[in-house]
Amino acid sequence: MPKQHVQAKVVQHIAYNEDVRAITLFAPSLVRDSQPGQFIHVRVTEQYHPLLRRPISICDIDHEQQTMTLVYRIIGEGTRLLAAVEPGGLLDCMGPLGNGFILQGNRPLLVGGGMGVAPLVYLARMLCPQPVEVLLGARSKQEMFWPELFAAVCKNIHITTDDGSLGTRGNTIDVLPQLIQTGNYDMIYTCGPNPMMRGVVEQAQKYDIPCQISLEKHMACGVGACLSCTCGASDGKRRKVCTDGPVFWAGEVTEW
């Protein structure tokens, strides 16, 4: 399918907490072809600063409404401008970009940390009606707004927070071994901070469970041209996070 470059209409833009927003776009052409784990490259201003697009993973899709939701954290000038876009306005989008998750296996476990949870929502939706289990980590209760997004599509949601304000105190890696030992999983999907994903990959390998990781890197073009986001791979060749990824098999890429 050809990639799209469209002006998508903003239908909803809500705050999950002080600095996390969910923007919902009416974009039939983007919705039609999007796979879990792919991303949208968003232009946040027509001015020259900030100049580059912002790659934002697809959090969820409503095929009936033909809408797509992107969840992002306001961290700099670009996302601050994005946060100012009001419903009814248009958003310049390229996508869907990248290679998403490969849906395989019968007993999936999804492990997400921080904003890395976002692409797992649509993944869980597409895995249904398989029994999906999700392990989510965040710093605190204020950062754990995800459970309701998974409510309709998950069998079990396990939660950890660093400060113990919700779920188990600690991080996802603290509870992961116990889950794996009792869960009989045959596929682990993970997205989040690199140290967390390294921990997940380590456990997956220890228990010989195939694992897919979703990487994040600074990128300019999003289409494989600028080579800002490449990383080394175990076959000695290079991979582009934007077009070969962002989802890779654990062990496929070495430099992350």
Place this chain on the structure above:
Amino acid sequence: MMLDYQQLSVDIAGIKMKTPVMTGSGTFGFGVEYADYVDLNSVGAVVVKGTTLQPRAGNRGQRIAETPAGMLNCIGLENPGVEEFIGNILPQINRYDVPVIVNIAGNTVEEYGQLAKLLNVPGVAGIELNISCPNVKQGGLAFGTCPDSAATVVEIVKKNTHLPVIAKLSPNVTDIVAMAAAVEQAGADAISLINTLIGMAIDIHSWRPVLGNVIGGLSGPAIKPVAVRMVWQVAKAVKIPVIGMGGIMTAEDAVEFLLAGASAVAVGTANFVNPGTATEIAQGISDYLTKRGITQVGQIVGKVQTE
């Protein structure tokens, strides 16, 4: 988009282009990456990513950083090597009706010669010499900041190819005109400028440079006035055609370069922002010309009045 090729066509050192709007090396991959977004058949020419004899992995660490109205990059000439390019990539671009210009980078003068020789193959329309990359330890900029070295590279490449040779100049020099004169004297068929300006960004929280390679090349609208000035100076001083680039985002920007003396322009960083830029700018130039009753783009080249 229906472009008026009669009005827009240019001939740069024998390379016939349908429009004066090319894509800059390193900003458009091998062209095919953008096939979903832009009609490659309507692009003036595709200048492919800097190609080296052996594959290169590029630099480690963060490779780009945004700066006001621009970006820094330190990719470090990552590329699959000339053999892979000729065998597997060139046939893909050649499916489109667009001249392919190969940007080459050597660690030594001899490597430039070898690359030029290997690229004497059907489907390559011209060679652009990367003597201005700020992000590699050997070669690159080392050849682009000394007139004699630049001339030596041009000479050896001319000996090894029948194709038009374009020398891409670095703005990181004291006297851009001296560089231009040296490559013209050495036999270059055209000059392209400017490559990126060397810059740096520092993370004030970690006290570390933002870029993995510490310094990088600045591109984008921030560098446009420097580029226009250098194109103007060089175009006045040489007889060979000049390809102008540096921060072009709009047709108005492109017209500025044409008036400054560029016979063609290249769009670089703008491709990242709007993948349709190259053809949209061509249409915009056409509109500009038509509005003024100008029938051929060549008629405005170098027409800035400074007296």
